[in-house]
Amino acid sequence: MYRLKSKTAYKEAIQYIPGGVNSPVRALRSVGESPLFVKNAKGVVITDVDDNLFTDYCLSWGVFILGHRHPYVLKAVRRAIDKGTSYGIPSLPETELAKAIVQRFQSIERVRFVSSGTEAVMSAIRLARGFTERDVIVKFDGCYHGHADHLLVSAGSGVALLGKSSSAGVPDAFTAHTVSIPFNDTAALDRVFSQRGKDVAAVIVEPVPANMGVVLPQNGFLQHLRDVTRRYGSLLIFDEVITGLRLSDGGAQKRFCITPDLTTLGKIIGGGFPAAAFGGRSDIMALLAPDGPVYQAGTLSGNPVAMSAGIATLQILAQPDVYEKLEKKAINFYNRLSETIYDKNITLNHAGSMFTLFFTKGEVNSFADTQQCDRKRFAAFFRYMFNNHIYISPSQFEANFLSLAHKENALSRFLKSVKNFKG
């Protein structure tokens, strides 16, 4: 494949940007490629600066459930931009998107907008600590909750590739109140709570982890989290930055019928713009400034352009049977994919419209299981798909995403490529 312009763009970028990228996994290092520089994207097709076309299964890490540049969303964005792009003063789209979220998520009575998932989680944790007047946070190995200092403990996503439990530059004291235990391990949770339960402010979890690759909660695991946190007066935080509006219109919590105390949202709700949110019970949210003592703020929070993109996205997702259709397409795809990989020592995990192909024979139910994967083989697979003009998420420890815009011809091309992969 001719990639001269991307390579030239990379050479120039690294002179001004560390590693040439603004988020590490984009550098494609762990899969032995040089980064792709995008010229434009539409639907599920990305065009790079060399005019190569790729079918996109990463979709800006799950943002584009409608596909890139959906005409209805674009129209809403253009209308919004014509009115002004930021005020630092309240505007109507903020309430409209907040209302749409409160109506959809059973556990969310009040919601506040921020600009990134990292910020949403950071704020939710501060709020949980303020509410409970406790310090300890329990998380799960391989779950990623953004890059705030105190959560970079056994974190997934790009951090999983660093092969260490935490980032440099994080003082031990900052993670002293963070306990990380294996996902799906109820006994480990019980042990932590029997020792320190009265100090635990919150348990935070990706209800269906996607940042170590897709891993499913075993039967009863999420309910167990709900029961234990309730018993000890700790809060349960669902980090639904990926799963909210991905697994159903009311997130993973609706799918699994569990009511968390706080929820974080991101990715899809910004419709391709920097917007994220955290919300929950009104008595907890009442502790936030200006009503309460927990401080939290943001210059571009509730940005009217981002809000408009989010509102338009949610309106399309509210059309009848959207999730049913997406799910039906996904299940059909997974059935065929399972047949394709049966003799390849690959394990398929999926939930709704997100999936991961793990390069291991065994079941994958925890971060430890994901570490059994053959990363070299995955890297070869990524490059093989890439050369076949298919852009999957560029790490073994990430999810791939289907969208309303993936059509049968694209999906069958994906399956055919997997079938022909000989690595």
Ligand SMILES: *Cc1c(COP(=O)(O)O)cnc(C)c1O
């Ligand atoms: C992406 C993600 C985040 C971080 O969001 P950013 O917008 O990248 O800061 C947090 N939690 C989960 C579950 C995510 O998938």
